[in-house]
Each structure stands twice: as C-alpha cells, then as structure tokens.
Amino acid sequence: MLDLLIRGGDVVTPQGVGRWDIAIEGERIVALGVPEHALEAGRVIDATGKIVVPGGVEPHTHLAHFISMQPEENLHTLGPEEDTRGMVFGGTTTHVDFCFVRPGTDVQQVIETRAARWKGNSYADYSFHVALQGQLPLKVFDQIPEAIQAGFPSFKVFTVEVLPPHPKRHPYRLDFGRIQLAMEKVVPHGGLMVVHAEDQDIVQFMYEKFREEKQTDGWLLPLVHNKLSERAAGYPIYAETLHHYTCFTAEDYKTPRGFCYHTYPSLKYPEDQAALWNGLVRDGISTTATDEFPTSLELKLRGQDLENVTGGNLGAEARMGIVYSEGVVKRRMSLERFADVTSTNAARILGLYPRKGVLAPGSDADIAIIDPAIKKTLAREDFHVSDYSPWEGWAIQGWPVTTILRGRIVVENRRLVGDRRDGQLVARKISPEVLRRPAC
Numbered sequence: 001m002l003d004l005l006i007r008g009g010d011v012v013t014p015q016g017v018g019r020w021d022i023a024i025e026g027e028r029i030v031a032l033g034v035p036e037h038a039l040e041a042g043r044v045i046d047a048t049g050k051i052v053v054p055g056g057v058e059p060h061t062h063l064a065h066f067i068s069m070q071p072e073e074n075l076h077t078l079g080p081e082e083d084t085r086g087m088v089f090g091g092t093t094t095h096v097d098f099c100f101v102r103p104g105t106d107v108q109q110v111i112e113t114r115a116a117r118w119k120g121n122s123y124a125d126y127s128f129h130v131a132l133q134g135q136l137p138l139k140v141f142d143q144i145p146e147a148i149q150a151g152f153p154s155f156k157v158f159t160v161e162v163l164p165p166h167p168k169r170h171p172y173r174l175d176f177g178r179i180q181l182a183m184e185k186v187v188p189h190g191g192l193m194v195v196h197a198e199d200q201d202i203v204q205f206m207y208e209k210f211r212e213e214k215q216t217d218g219w220l221l222p223l224v225h226n227k228l229s230e231r232a233a234g235y236p237i238y239a240e241t242l243h244h245y246t247c248f249t250a251e252d253y254k255t256p257r258g259f260c261y262h263t264y265p266s267l268k269y270p271e272d273q274a275a276l277w278n279g280l281v282r283d284g285i286s287t288t289a290t291d292e293f294p295t296s297l298e299l300k301l302r303g304q305d306l307e308n309v310t311g312g313n314l315g316a317e318a319r320m321g322i323v324y325s326e327g328v329v330k331r332r333m334s335l336e337r338f339a340d341v342t343s344t345n346a347a348r349i350l351g352l353y354p355r356k357g358v359l360a361p362g363s364d365a366d367i368a369i370i371d372p373a374i375k376k377t378l379a380r381e382d383f384h385v386s387d388y389s390p391w392e393g394w395a396i397q398g399w400p401v402t403t404i405l406r407g408r409i410v411v412e413n414r415r416l417v418g419d420r421r422d423g424q425l426v427a428r429k430i431s432p433e434v435l436r437r438p439a440c
C-alpha cells in the first residue's frame, strides 16, 4: 500500500499540467498519472481545486549571518530554526545558504561548522554555497575540487565590497586574479560560480563622492549601487532575481518603512522592473531567490544612511505566493514557467535536480499545494518569521496551503505539523549540460 496519495489537483510537471494523482512511498514519488484502478494509501490528500507544484527551491539565503551594516555590534540574522519555518509555510522545501571561506579558515572547516549549525535546526532541506572572500592564501583554492566532490559545487564571489571598508567588517570582495584562479579550479571539476557582479571602483567611488558632498541619506543607494556598476562575467550565465526587485522600486526607499525593501544591489526603477518581469514570464531570468537576511524590523530600519542601511530581505516565506500572484495571476505566467522559476531551474543550476525541483517518479516527494481561490490582503498573521513582513498590506490571489517534505506533511492547510529536525543536508552535483550551455 502507498503511504500517501495526492488526488484531484492540477499537477504541474515538465510535460504539462494535468489532473493526475501523485503516489508516494516513503520519501519518494513512485507514480504520477491517472491510475487504472483506485489506489489505496495510508493517507489521502484531496487536492481538488488546488494547484500542485514541486516544493520551492530557494537558492539564496543568509541565515545566522553577521550583520556588517552595524559592525560595532555583534549582531546576526535569524537562524534556520526560525526562518525555515516560514519557508515551509510558503511552500519552499529546500534552501541553499552560504559558508564563508576567509583568510585563516579552510573550505572543509567552514562547511562542517555551518552544517553543524543547521543539523536539527531546519524545517526544510538545505545545502551551502562556498563563498570565497578576501586575500585568501592561494593554497586554499586547491581544496575546491574536494568540496565539489563532497556535494558542494557552487562558489560565491563578490567583485565588489558591498559597503565601505571598516575594521570590523569582513572582506567580501575577491580580486579578479583570485576569481580567475577559482574559475580554473571550479570549471574542470564540474562546479559553478555564483557572482555578485557589481563594479568595485564605481560603487566605492560613489560612497566617497557622497561622503565628501555630505549626502548620506539611504535613499541615495540606487545612485551608489547604480546601473552602471552591474555587469556580468563568464559564460554560460544564469540570472537570478528577487521577488522584492519585481515589486518595489527606488521610490519606496522614501516611504516610512522604505528600507525594509532594501538589498544589495539597490532597488531600481519601473523600467527595470518591467524588464525583470519580462525575463521571468518569458525567458532570460532563470530563477527567483530572496537573498534572505532575516532580522527584526527595528534592526532592519535602524540604519538610515548610505553606509549603514541593513541589506538583505525577509521574504523566503512569501516567495512562491508572491510569484504566483504577481506572475501567474496578474501577468499570465504559465504554471510550467512558475514551477521553473520557483523550483526546477534553481534545482538544475545548483545540482539538486532531478532529486529536487520536479514532480516525477523517483524524485523526492517535495510538494507545495497552492489554493488559487485565496484572495486577500496579506497581514502580519499570515507570516511566521520575525516581527514584520515587507508584504504586509499586499493584495494577493492564490497562496500555498500545504507543504510536503520528502513524503512527510510539514504544513497542512496553513498549520505547521513538521518540526525543525525534518530538514536534511542534501549533496549536490551539477549536470555537465548545465555547465556547457544555458540549459534553462
């Protein structure tokens, strides 16, 4: 007998959308389709009238992360035990955070430290990008192939110091020589570079210029982290955007809670937003992420000046619901495309596919069920992380209601039934196709 059967929903797969049953045994999907005779299962979920999609893959979070905008205080973002609770409420079943290799550390050590921090503390499955930062000794780069082999094939680099230098700020930027060295080690072993690609000279020059002009207001951020500073390097390139960038603009900085929408690079302008939607709905942008950096509202709004506005977002919980409501309902994004930009593409690019990111026999039974009939203005009680959400007051149509992680129901009809020991570390391996040419 099956363990779990999801019946009657509109199921979104790479082959199309259909009213199919999903049969689950243990942690895996074992069959998907129209059964010839009635199936029996220990548990049946009636998904009539609902949309059934692959559990979300959130490719970009910074949980339990040092807050460098307030360098004098030793502050950190909320940890996985709080933030991933919101993720599963919002239909996301896997996230990829970061471990930071800085001078004085090594790759394996930082992976082990982060993995130990997450173990038993995550409601969703997880992995880590390896971030390479600062004047790293060259021998550190020799550890890259081993990390790829161990299931950590993505390497984050910054081409920019996001903030001006400060003695208590960790370095972010990796110089182009070291980026070249990293690429030489990453490419032949089947890894991938993840690049925050702003121009160091332009961004630091603009900080200096505004400091000299005694202009310090935080809303000037789009002139510091400006359009000219953003560029890309390498090939093939996969683009990520954030649902925040698609919904808020630089004008929002001037509203009372305006900096709660900020992340680096800055919010931009309506024409940029239109381009992002075009890329998400049609083609050109592969995935949505959050750049999750969860803090209290007080901390998020504490800095009001160019050099201390808190970056990052709180929105991993809202990501799938917002992209559904703004993309599928308002902008006619297809359901297949919705699954691509919230789950499948991130899973493919980061080497989680086909275990994650797709509803198919053999895949993990990671499933989000969306109720398209929910129509409401989001309020504080719709969220389960920290003490605010940038999305309070936002009108939506359609929202995730039930989430299944490896066959286990973790959220049922907006009620949490999972716990923080459910999440597991997932080893990743990137398909050569993804590395050879743009595959999604």
Ligand SMILES: [Zn+2]
Residues within 6 Å of the ligand: 060, 062, 291
């Ligand atoms: Zn980030």
